[in-house]
Amino acid sequence: MKTTGGTDAQKRRAATAAVEAVEDGMVVGLGTGSTTAFAIRAIGDLVADGLDVRGVPTSFAARELARECGIPLADLDEVDAIDLAIDGADQVATTDGALVKGGGAAHAREKVVDAFADRFLVVADPSKTAETLSHPVPVEVLPSARSTVAAAVSALGGDPTLRRAEKKDGPVVTDNGNLVLDCEFGTIDDPDALATSLSRTPGTVEHGLFVGLAETVYVGTDDGVDVIEP
Numbered sequence: 001m002k003t004t005g006g007t008d009a010q011k012r013r014a015a016t017a018a019v020e021a022v023e024d025g026m027v028v029g030l031g032t033g034s035t036t037a038f039a040i041r042a043i044g045d046l047v048a049d050g051l052d053v054r055g056v057p058t059s060f061a062a063r064e065l066a067r068e069c070g071i072p073l074a075d076l077d078e079v080d081a082i083d084l085a086i087d088g089a090d091q092v093a094t095t096d097g098a099l100v101k102g103g104g105a106a107h108a109r110e111k112v113v114d115a116f117a118d119r120f121l122v123v124a125d126p127s128k129t130a131e132t133l134s135h136p137v138p139v140e141v142l143p144s145a146r147s148t149v150a151a152a153v154s155a156l157g158g159d160p161t162l163r164r165a166e167k168k169d170g171p172v173v174t175d176n177g178n179l180v181l182d183c184e185f186g187t188i189d190d191p192d193a194l195a196t197s198l199s200r201t202p203g204t205v206e207h208g209l210f211v212g213l214a215e216t217v218y219v220g221t222d223d224g225v226d227v228i229e230p
Contacts, residue, residue, distance in 0.1 A: 006035070006125025006220070014123040014220030015039035017227075018086045021121060024052050027079050029113040030066055031087025032059040032106040035123045035220075039086045044069025056082055058113050059106035060175055076113060085117035089124050090208070091135035092217050097122075097230025098191040102138030102208030105163070105174045111206055114213055122217040129219060133188040137198070138163070138208040139181045145203025146179055152201045156194070158183040178205050 015038035022028055022043060030040055040055075040062065047053065047070050055071045056079060057063035066073055076082075087110055089099040099122065101107045114120045139160070141149045150160040163172040163180040172180050188194055188209075195209040217228040 005127030007222075008038075010125040010220035010222065011035040011123070012038045012220065013225050014125065014218040015042055015086075017218045017220070017225045018121040018123050019043055019046070021084055021119070022046065022051070022053060026083040027054050027056060027074065027081060029082045029085030029087070029117050030055045030057045030062045030071070031085065031110055031114070032062045032104045033088035035088040035125060036062070036086060037065055039123055040065050040071070041069055044071050047071050054079070056113055058087065058110040059104065061104065061106075076116070082113060082117040083119070085114045085120045086123060087114055087120070089122050089128055089210075091133055092122060092124050092129050092219075092228070093131065093133050093191070094129050094228055095131055097214045097217055097228060098133055098212075099210040099214060100133055100135040100137055100208050101210055102140075102180070105138065105140070105172050105180050107138055107208040108140050108174065108176060108206035111210060111213075114210065119215050120213050122214045124217060124219050126219055126221060133191055134186060136182040136184045137188075137194070139183055139198060140174055140176065140178045140205040140207070141181055142203050142205060143179050146181070149201055149203045150181060153181065153183045153198075156185075156197055158185045176205065
């Protein structure tokens with residue numbers, strides 16, 4: 001369930017602002033999505049000019065783009081630390097910086113990298129912001145646990161829908177070989193409590209609620225960048 005909206009100019013401004021935090025010698029987490037793609041390209045330009053960094057990609061798509069941009073890469077288990085992670089969001093709560101991610105079905109790997117980073121910067125356009133989260137929450141599930149997790153989501157007041165692939169028959173399969181349930185909860189007044197409940201559900205690999213992780217959110221606008229520091 002990829003989200004659309006925002007202009008390329010807005011996304012580029014947000015990405016450029018975040019990339020200003022990248023310094024020589026850093027290990028950088030490379031997120032997934034259309035706005036983060038601008039950040040990856042910007043880092044690639046810096047590498048071409050002599051910047052010494054290593055990138056840790058969060059998905060197959062991020063890895064392929066980073067390679068095209070000439071960024072040296074490392075797997076997560078090859079680094080001792082990640083200095084900075086830059087990633088996008090499907091929705092950002094302007095009140096507390098909580099996020100919904102997973103439109104590209106990469107949220108499990110994204111969360112591992114973003115949580116491990118010393119600093120996690122979010123890049124977004126204005127269409128991704130809201131006072132309170134209300135976007136459907138992607139939940140990556142073991143294929144054999146699809147039905148049981150769906151039942152648990154329903155018990156929590158959610159409406160789970162199996163994400164179907166585009167231009168092919170069948171469901172979306174993540175890079176980890178799992179399925180994704182897009183779970184509609186309406187307005188999420190307490191994302192931390194919902195995140196805890198989803199994490200405790202057997203069969204859940206990871207959910208798309210990112211709570212208490214973002215240090216700074218850069219929102220690209222038509223004439224600049226709005227900065228949110230939760």
